[in-house]
Amino acid sequence: MSILVVGSVAFDTIETPNGRADEVLGGSAAYFAVAASYFAPVKLVAVVGDDFPAHERAFLASRDIDLTGLTVSKGRTFRWTGRYHEDMNVRDTLDLQLNVFSDFSPVLPDGFRDAPLVFLANINPGLQAGVLDQLTRPQLIACDTSSHWIEGARPELEALLKKVDMFVINDEEARLLSGERNVVRAARKILEMGPRTLLIKRGEYGVLLFSPNSVFAVPAYPLEEVFDPTGAGDSFAGGFLGYLAHVNDLSEASLRKAIVYGSVVASYVVEDFSLRRLRTLTRDDIERRYRQFVSLTEF
């Protein structure tokens, strides 16, 4: 089963306590697509500028990602510059240049409209809703958002949430959206807004899955060094939905395994800047760490 992702492709300039990387590949859809590509074919819808280099396009294509929906517009690709604190849960945006992304209005190519699994990465919820209108037979629609839209486009976001099956956010966003500090109460309120399933990402503390009748909690893989946390959440979502597409099964048991696979991929991504670690990562590496995850958590 293939997966459609709609979101951003960007160049990031990142400072962490461990170092600095300039103009490296980033963006929610890029992280998601490469992570998901380990498990299933991916169709990418995003926009880049005419400065987007051939070697990055070739990298994405080498991961069996269908780039028919990657529009090249006249101008520069989206740029983000950020700096992480010593506590890498905190970061400052130093510079943001939307460039060609400011006019992004996703149009699905014909062969993309019948995608069964869809991930709406973090963009304007109005645009996310516009994607839904173009789908002919989705089986599972998952979406992400950010504090920016919770604060600035709540009505659009709430309208969208009535139409999605699965919502994937972090704990801060869950608190902001629900007005509840307690994560269980926050989850209940958000589930009442529409989605059947809610995933709450808690960074180094792991992930919580709230389904109608159960809760699943999994810790994060404990890493001795987090080199660059950028893209961890989108890579998690990519591994998660990639695995679901691969097994073609949306049972609770598969959702749980998928969360572990998503956590494994995210744990690799943060080991280096940008998507560098995924340029050499193999499916065997993923299986090895999955087994380590089992022994990390079994009792």
Next chain:
Amino acid sequence: MSILVVGSVAFDTIETPNGRADEVLGGSAAYFAVAASYFAPVKLVAVVGDDFPAHERAFLASRDIDLTGLTVSKGRTFRWTGRYHEDMNVRDTLDLQLNVFSDFSPVLPDGFRDAPLVFLANINPGLQAGVLDQLTRPQLIACDTSSHWIEGARPELEALLKKVDMFVINDEEARLLSGERNVVRAARKILEMGPRTLLIKRGEYGVLLFSPNSVFAVPAYPLEEVFDPTGAGDSFAGGFLGYLAHVNDLSEASLRKAIVYGSVVASYVVEDFSLRRLRTLTRDDIERRYRQFVSLTEF
């Protein structure tokens, strides 16, 4: 197998966003002893004032806790007053009266010296070391500490750590003691200080167990309401060591199950002020939530 605990018995006055409780039973040794008593016989060494009421003594005795080592000194029992913030991971100490606890120098009654399992709750590390000198054949010595001693009595604490098997602290204390922000690196440094096994408590995010050759991570039981977090860490330690005493086995597999039992007991304790929830809690309640823990975490 019985457990010896040395620590404090106190009266707490607690304000949380949910309410207030005045002069309720507390103290590290009280929480630990009652929690452990669900699994194994407990011997308590602590000091109270002559104001300590008969009904609290009767409550402790009703839990099969041997009170031979509970000294009654002329004067008032230790008092602590604290206020929790909206974010209950943060609290302020509003008042602290050591009272009879200021002269506490634990002396083990004869029948206590051959205790196989020992928990040194959070007191001055010099006093903790003094307890070790009185033991005749300990099989497992576990200890706790606090930021207060890490900052104010580091040499004494480091000397103690060379003599204990197991160290049970929270993540903030681990960072402070090791000077490392990353929890895995912090754990490695602390294990080099002496203990064979390290448990790091992460509050609502669960517990990490570092053994010589493995890491175990377990999330906390997700509660819709944390009423009063006081004593959660000591109750966790009580359930944990209580289970180990009960099964009389210190294998990795038993340590892991023990951590889940400790987490279960702690999850009940925080449902009400002070030790109130444990006045009615049954062993069946514990087993029921243990099974819920299995379904919370299995994949």
